[in-house]
Amino acid sequence: MALSELKIGRTAVIEGLLLPDEIQHHLMHMGFMPETRVQAVRRAPAGDPTVYAVDGMEVALRRETARWISVREPEEGSR
């Protein structure tokens, strides 16, 4: 599923990024790397952007960007 669909408070594992190279590299340097855990922390008051916790850091992304990051929810018990 897309990162933008991740419910607040839930954690998922990043599978891949489908964004232009430039943006993809930038995001990877900020910690959005495949096989990394990411948590949806909260939404901005207007409902978008959303704050994500990745790699001990909080980064805000708009829905239009987050929908191009694919994630999977970890299987039950793996946490």
Place this chain on the structure above:
Amino acid sequence: MSDCCSTATIEIAPVTRVAGKIQTVALVGPPNSGKSTLFNRLTGLRQKVANYPGVTVEQHYGKMSGVDRGDLTLIDLPGIYSLNTHSEDARVAVSVLRGEMPGAPAPDAVLLVLDSLHLQRQLMLAAPILSLGLPTLVLLNMSDLMETRGGEVDTLALARELGVPVAKISATRGTGLDSIKHFLDQKSGIVKAVAPRLELPVVGNPRSYRQWATGISTRTKYKAPISSAWTHKLDSILLGRITGPLLFLVVVFGVFQVVFSVGLPISNASQEFLNGLGAKVGLLLGNGWIESLLIDGVWKGVSAVLVFLPQILLLFLFIGILEDSGYLARAALIADRVMRPIGLNGKAFIPLLSAYACAVPAIMAARTIENKRDRLATVLVTPFMTCSARLPIYMLMIAAFIPNKKLLGDFFGLQAAVMLGLYALGFLAALMTARILKSSLLKASSAPFILELPQYRVPTLRSLGLRLIDRGKVFTQQAGTVILCVMIVLWVLGHVPFHADLPQSVIGHIGRWIEPIIKPLGFNWKIGIGLLSSVIAREVIVGTLGTLYGADPATQSLNLQAALRHDLTLGGAMALVVFFAFAMQCTSTLAVVRREMNSWKWPLLQFTYMSVLAYLGALATNVLVSHFF
């Protein structure tokens, strides 16, 4: 500035440099890792620092006298994530680092500053930096915070892994700086070529750097500190669905109200004091032309501007607290919804906000925007944001014409409301202009909004104090140089030919000549002269009015506020502040736009557009206010 786009390739094999003596040291690190704070510590200089990424956008130089090594030059660089360069500020950093920047000395050694709160991620930068082959010292900044929050790392193991010395420091507190001195003393002898025996990741792609960094942080037993619990708690309130926007408004209202309710009485009292002082000195000087030049001309003009210093400092204190605490990034998050339909890049918000101080650094801060068209749009609309040079004329007109009525109890008064309205007006003009630009001249696909939220920090008194001292200095220097010169010229023009009254003098003639153009706005000829003189810088108008009303026998005995009330209608007064909200009266801004955009076309377009808008806005205000009040 460098227009040479250095291509984004990374040397695979470490380049060893057989260096002689170290002369130049570069500070390198990811954004918001505290390089500038350390730079200020090491040099005793005062570069701007704040708690958000992208504060530094060009290189700064300083002598390292803070650690008794005045013979060494330290270069502070904009933050970078890698040696790939997508934005102008990162391009600057990389070309300086590689010694490709014309006019900048190539660095002989590197201080790599990493934020130890996020060491694992920050280590990714170490790979490309170490591959440059320069003598490097790795500094784990904010190590005090890391340790109090239960984080740890084996620095000896890290040094072994990286093949370079590693030290824990805290740039804010100034601890651990001995290690830098020690490193430099050691390397200052003849430096042996550093034998590259490191296993660095091969290709310059984030994934391999990432694996490398993860490996190292596991082997050095890095334990990330728990993220501060109160950042989380604060965010749940400050970014709450209802409390977030509400507190945002409270913060904004509160700032303006305090600037008025605390700042204005101080300003008024110092005006009284300075006027009294001028009158006493005037008595000593006798009743000649010297007294007239010094007291009525220079003193009244310069002091009229200087009395606004307390309010400006108060405003800067608040901006400083917002910037240093980390709230600014949250404000950007709340405001993103407003910016989006406009089509402005999310990153444009921080330059726009920092333009509340001054448009010049804000325009430079737009370098962090990767997309060229977005950057140009941001640069073009930034001067609409209410900068501190507009404050003196706003304060003066509001204090003179708007009654001190309470709107919401003690919390919010009419004067503060008018002031807030003027700020909102400038902001709206910026947004509308951006909207027009983005849908016509500067169409571009919208760039993504990627905003790092820094953890909250309590602003240090030292940092706030230094800001205020610097700001105060800039303001008084401006009053002592530019404004002083303009006042002398005005006084002379106001007294030629000899023994003519002010209206018959050269200045009176110029004023009468332009009066028909500005009459529809409700301005008289004195205001017209003020507008002309303020093309140099906005705050000059207050000085000019001080001098002109001081020189005119009809208003000489009145203070400036009373003199203005005597001479202007409410419509004219409000038209004047609206004119200032829109007009581009700042030679420094025009110069910096020309420099950043490398052409006169944009600043000229900007000047024309803003002047026309200012004229029309003032005309509409005068007509409307005169009709309704």
